[in-house]
Structures are given as C-alpha cells and as structure tokens.
Amino acid sequence: MANYSRFLLLLLPLLLHIHSVRSELQLKYYTKSCPRAEDIIKEQVATLYHKHGNTAVSWIRNLFHDCMVKSCDASLYLDTANGLESEKETPRNFGMRNFKYIETIKQALEKECPNTVSCADIVALSARDGLLWLGGPIRIEMKTGRKDSKETYFSEVEKYLPNHNDSMSSVLSRFQSIGIDTEGTVALLGAHSVGRVHCVNLVHRLYPTVDPTIDPDYAKYLKGRCTSPNPDPEAVLYSRFDRETTMILDNIYYKNILNKKGLLIVDQELVTDPNTSPFVVKMAADNNYFHQQFARAMLILSENNPLIGDQGEIRKVCRYVNSA
Ligand code: HEM
C-alpha cells in the first residue's frame, strides 16, 4: 500500500506535465485539424500585399496593439456590438487601418476547415508573413493554438499601450512587464521604419516652437506636410516614418533617429536615453543584428498571455463573438 501511493506520487508530476503541455501553444498546432492552415494564411497575406501593399504594414502594428493589451486574443478586432465597446475606437488606436482584410484570410480558412483556426493565430501569423514582404527577418518559428477572446478591453487600452510622448523609462517598463528587455524594445520600435504618422501626432513637436531634438531641415519638411497646428483629425494628413525606404523594415530608422530625424517623441527618445542609445548605434550599424533582435522580440510579443485550451473560443467571423 505504501509502495502503491509512492508510485502515484511519482506519477503525479508526469500527469500534470502532460496536461500542461496539452494546453500550451505549440509549433504546427493545426497539423491534424487543418494541415494547410499556415500555407493558406501565407498565400492570403501575399495576395493581399499585392493588392494593397500597406496591409503588410498593418499586420505588424495590429499584432502589437492586440498582444500588448492583456493577451494575444484578437480582442482588438471586435467591432462595437452586443454591449462590447471596440478597442478600435480608443485614441491609442487612432490611424489603424486594413482591419477588414483579416476577414478575407478568415473566410479562406473557414472554407477549408470551418471553426478550426482562431483569429488570434491569424493575427500572429499574418504579422510574421507580412514581414517577408517588407524585407524583414526571414523566418520566425511561431507557435499556434491561441483562442479568441469573448470580450474587449476598451477601458484598459491606455494602461497597456504607450503614448507617442511617454517617457522612455515608462515605455521600457511596459515592455519589461511582458518579458521584453531593453534591447528587444529598441528593436521592436524599428517597426517605425515602415508606415506613417498623422499630423495630429506630430504638430506638438512643430508648433508653436520646433522641438530642438528635430533636425531643422527636417522640421521644415514636416511643417510642409503638416501646415496647421490644429489639423482636422478627419483629414488624412500624414508623414512617412522613413522617406527613403517607406515599405522596407530596415535599420535606416536607426540612422534617421541618430540624425535627429525621428517622427515621434518616443522614436527620438531612443537616442537621448542612455539605456537605449547603445542599442540604437549597434542596430544602425548592422541590419542583420536588428532583424535578429526584432524576430526575437516579436516572438515574445506574439506569445503574451494567450488564451489556450478551453479558454475563449474560435470565432467564425473575426469582428464578432460567436454568441452574437
Ligand atoms: C512606445 C511604443 C510605441 C508607440 C508610442 C507607438 C505609437 C505609434 C503612433 C502614434 C503611430 C502613428 C499613428 C498614426 O498617426 O496614424 C504609430 C504607427 C505605427 N506603429 Fe507604433 N508605436 C509604438 C511601438 C510600435 C511597435 C512595437 C510596433 C510593431 C512591432 C509598431 C508598429 C507601428 C506601425 C507599423 C505603424 C505604421 C502604421 C501605418 O502606417 O498604418 N509600433 N505608432
């Protein structure tokens, strides 16, 4: 009897281990349930890129804005409906675009294997596959098995997502809280090598006086892009992060900020903060190193606190919960 219970005690950790492994993210989670899932996402991201190039840019920002806020659970994509307020409506998510194209990918997956592949996994894999079209890191081995949320975190978005003018120390501590170190944070901000910023996020650096951390010629250019200190928020007035290679995720971003040509305050702070500036210098000198660090940090971001096992659900349509 004593031997028998000792045997059970030995077995217990093994049983618990098997259980916990089952409910974690894993590589190729859909191998049996939907063998072509990852290929379909990859194909759709490619097709969409060729029709609307900046979808590739959006997948990357969308991953950040979904995963940073509590969980990689596609909560970002829910529309305002059924008593849920959409995260898309918060000021932090101003300027985000191309949300509707996740439904194109989702429909292709539903056709092949209904009710099987989560929107949250599309969020992760589309960002990875989008990077390929932007000349980003070649291959990131991303796990799958995320479930979709049944709720949104409208009122908590600002608690998690930094603002354009936050101090670098508060930015670093937010990333630290999800396991991304200083080096990884510097790399992820390199996403600001692609895409654009609307004038509403820039004018406070230009009017009434020009922020001295902006190169004077560059400030002149930006004032030409944003001619009014009070831009109409409805107007699509913007400037691109990187005028030379607008659609390539490369280390020109770091060269620009070293030359006082950062667009947002947080971009420029990477240079003025002594904790981050050594990494800026290293990344400006070595694109491969930037890509390695970007891939490493992106992976951590994509695995932030996912819903797994029987948590959440697999939505049929990414903008609505199933119970609707
Ligand atoms: C301190 C952290 C960050 C802040 C405060 C921040 C803020 C912003 C702001 C204000 C914009 C411009 C929005 C607009 O006016 O339209 C923007 C654009 C963008 N951000 Fe960030 N961001 C941060 C980190 C990141 C990270 C980690 C990523 C991805 C890995 C990312 C990806 C992007 C992309 C791709 C765009 C361009 C979007 C487009 O052109 O549609 N950002 N960000």
Ligand SMILES: *[C@@H]1O[C@H](CO)[C@@H](O)[C@H](O)[C@H]1NC(C)=O
């Ligand atoms: C940061 O920008 C917001 C607008 O996005 C503004 O309301 C706030 O006062 C600014 N904070 C600082 C410290 O400048």
